[in-house]
Amino acid sequence: MIKKAMDFAERIFAGDGSGHDFDHTLRVYRMALRIAEEEGADLDIVALAALLHDVDDRKLSPETCEGKKRAVGFLQENGVNSDTIERIVQVISEISFSEGRGIPSTLEGMCVQDADRLDAIGAIGIARAFAFGGSRDRRMHDPKGLDKTSTIQHFYDKLLLLKDRMNTETGKRLAAQRDAYLREFLEEFYAEWDGKR
Ligand code: ADP
Ligand code: NI
Numbered sequence: 504m505i506k507k508a509m510d511f512a513e514r515i516f517a518g519d520g521s522g523h524d525f526d527h528t529l530r531v532y533r534m535a536l537r538i539a540e541e542e543g544a545d546l547d548i549v550a551l552a553a554l555l556h557d558v559d560d561r562k563l564s565p566e567t568c569e570g571k572k573r574a575v576g577f578l579q580e581n582g583v584n585s586d587t588i589e590r591i592v593q594v595i596s597e598i599s600f601s602e603g604r605g606i607p608s609t610l611e612g613m614c615v616q617d618a619d620r621l622d623a624i625g626a627i628g629i630a631r632a633f634a635f636g637g638s639r640d641r642r643m644h645d646p647k648g649l650d651k652t653s654t655i656q657h658f659y660d661k662l663l664l665l666k667d668r669m670n671t672e673t674g675k676r677l678a679a680q681r682d683a684y685l686r687e688f689l690e691e692f693y694a695e696w697d698g699k700r
Contacts, residue, residue: 508554515558535618541673544610552594617674620665625681
């Protein structure tokens with residue numbers, strides 16, 4: 504089942520440029536399982552929800568986003584019982600609130616949401632942010648702070664806030680390390696920008 508969900512997600516993300524590529528899905532899957540093991544969550548629900556968490560993403564698939572139709576279709580076709588499908592869809596629906604509104608109502612949801620957020624910070628998060636900005640021809644940084652679409656601005660709008668929005672103890676611990684790395688990166692970035700280092 505896990506292997507099938509991986510293949511399904513890989514096919515959906517082939518050629519996607521929205522920052523929701525298959526590599527992101529695999530990282531979230533690995534991290535969600537690690538958190539779930541430490542937190543004692545249901546590993547099957549977490550694994551499938553992580554693998555399917557972005558297949559109905561609003562940016563990628565606005566027409567299926569509301570009912571998570573791709574995820575549901577995949578699970579039904581593979582004979583997953585309706586109870587389990589409901590639990591998985593609940594996890595996916597609750598984590599995809601962008602920007603941290605809404606705390607997931609289940610431990611499994613908390614694990615997958617934490618894993619998804621961790622992927623936006625640390626070294627990977629920095630790389631994703633600049634890849635995203637580059638794909639939209641955005642400026643890396645505006646020292647005057649007027650360009651609100653610059654990638655550095657995104658650190659302040661979102662990335663630096665994520666550490667305080669983690670749900671699980673494991674997630675909080677990992678986020679603290681990654682957040683420190685973000686702050687170090689910014690300090691070095693500004694120093695190099697100004698020709699100081
Ligand atoms: P999610 O759906 O998980 O909340 P998003 O779709 O908002 O994530 O973002 C996907 C990735 O693209 C993340 O790594 C995020 O930091 C990055 N990203 C989103 N918006 C911007 C932006 N304006 N500038 C730079 N990176 C961005
Ligand atoms: Ni995601």
